[in-house]
Amino acid sequence: MTSAVGHLFTTETGNEALFLATADIARLRETIGTIRSRPEVAGPAPDIAALEELGQELDDLEEAGRPSPAPLVTTPAARAWIELLHEQVRIIAELDGQKRLRLHLTCSACGNAVLVNPVDEQAKAARRTQERRDATTSLLAEDFADFDPDHPFLSAFASVMRHAGQGDSPAAAGARTCESCRGTDFESAVVVFCPGCRARRTETVVVACPDCGYDFRLLAPKTELWGAPDEARHAFNLALLSEGASSFESGLWRKQRAALTEALSGHEDLIALCRCGIPGEVGRYVALLFTSTQFVWARESLVSGTTSGGAPWREVVAVTNPHSSATGFTSGLALHLSGGTSMTFNDFRGVGVALGEHEISFDAEGVRRLAKDLQGKTAISAS
Structure with a gap:
């Protein structure tokens, strides 16, 4: 099935192609959904209409349910978005590695906002996990900690943004409670700090800093995503x-x-x-x-x-x-x-x-x- 395998993509000329596995497509759809709900980009980006079209095509692939040897033909703009989002994964991962990534949590009930450091949340989660393991191993399966350090997308864009705009107890919030109203449901968004001027950037896609012009793409040297x-x-x-x-x-x-x-x-x-x-x-x-x-x-x-x-x-x-x-x-x-x-x-x-x-x-x-x-x-x- 497509949902268990992946899909082929090709350029309009047919001389280059790309295979994305199921996990890659899931992350891509997730990230596109976040950007479509909050289309804010720091710096130049392809036409947002092309992103909407790409998102719909990926949704159609998911509904099809079976693998097809026929590749999905992508427009130049759609290809540019695929490359940009692939690049964003590496940019966000690098910023996270530099300790320049934070999560902005907003209480769904009262609107109180707080900025949290994923590293701190990982440490808290590790402590909570150890405490539960010491108490009883059965609780580990029942109440898994948020910010799992082994989660493959913690520092890779999609996971830390996937609940942005939602009010349904995101995993990012985990056991956190609002200090103002004791609520437990939070809306979350990624925040990064520009390496050039340290400005706080809240856009869903970061390409170039509007304040100092820093090119975030320097953090992720270009790689060849497409091939024969x-x-x-x-x-x-x-x-x-x-x-x-x-x-x-x-x-x-x-x-x-x-x-x-x-x-x-x-x-x-x-x-x-x-x-x-x-x-x-x-x-x-x-x-x-x-x-x-x-x-x-x-x-x-x-x-x-x-x-x-x-x-x-x-x-x-x-x-x-x-x-x-x-x-x-x-x-x-x-x-x-x-x-x-x-x-x-x-x-x-x-x-x-x-x-x-x-x-x-x-x-x-x-x-x-x-x-x-x-x-x-x-x-x-x-x-």
């Missing part, structure tokens, strides 16, 4: 295979999984993954992967090493039913190659993982039908 389309698709395929492996029948052995991974490229779409056997062997030790350009198999058991193989669909000249095998199976899959060799699989039990957009039947007949379809499409494209 095949590199991005390869990253997408690896993530998709990893997600598929998590629900694969009986799981994938480490070396078996490595063999499948090593065979992948950025020039194919993943279709399906299923477990099966081979003639003359008792046991179903083979993981069989179908992609748009090839089939790949990897065999591994408790008592044997890993063996693997495969071939491009363009080398498959026929797909047949082997009808019988030494183990008595009356239906299976035989793939006949142009060099005169063949590979036979059997003991398909109707269980597998669809990695693409189509539903697949994983009994022997369904697998043969899939192989014939992929072999036929390759033959047509080659003619």
Whole structure:
């Protein structure tokens, strides 16, 4: 599913692409939501309308629910926003490392405001956690401390801003109570201090200081976020295979999984993954992967090493039913190659993982039908 894998993005020219994993997209949507609710930028920024459009497209991806090999085409302005927000993560992390980051908490009840230091809150949270651990370990799960020092986004923009504008007991407030009215619900916003003039900056995006002109981008040297389309698709395929492996029948052995991974490229779409056997062997030790350009198999058991193989669909000249095998199976899959060799699989039990957009039947007949379809499409494209 898209929500568990990620998505591909490409430029309008199609010569550059980017893969964002699920966590990256979640952070991006979260940050966009914060900026849309309070569009304040210190310094130059791309057109805010492009950010609105990008946010809507990401929302649509979330609703789609399934991974698609078709990348999302981004406009130059949308690409600029993606790069800017990626840059902001590193800027905020650097400012946090320099102890220049604070949280502005406003009581939702009375409006009383206080500026807090995340480092202090982390220390308080650590003390509260230790106290609870000393009292009873069960309380740790019941009442987890705010400002978890191990939270990956504490110093990375989105997490410390995600409750801005909300009044529903943000994690940033945690066990804090308002000194004025004893309320426990707070609205929060990030505050940073300019390294150039020490001015307090409350904007949701900091590019350049309006007071002294300090360029915050100096804190985050530019990195190449976009790359070749095949590199991005390869990253997408690896993530998709990893997600598929998590629900694969009986799981994938480490070396078996490595063999499948090593065979992948950025020039194919993943279709399906299923477990099966081979003639003359008792046991179903083979993981069989179908992609748009090839089939790949990897065999591994408790008592044997890993063996693997495969071939491009363009080398498959026929797909047949082997009808019988030494183990008595009356239906299976035989793939006949142009060099005169063949590979036979059997003991398909109707269980597998669809990695693409189509539903697949994983009994022997369904697998043969899939192989014939992929072999036929390759033959047509080659003619």
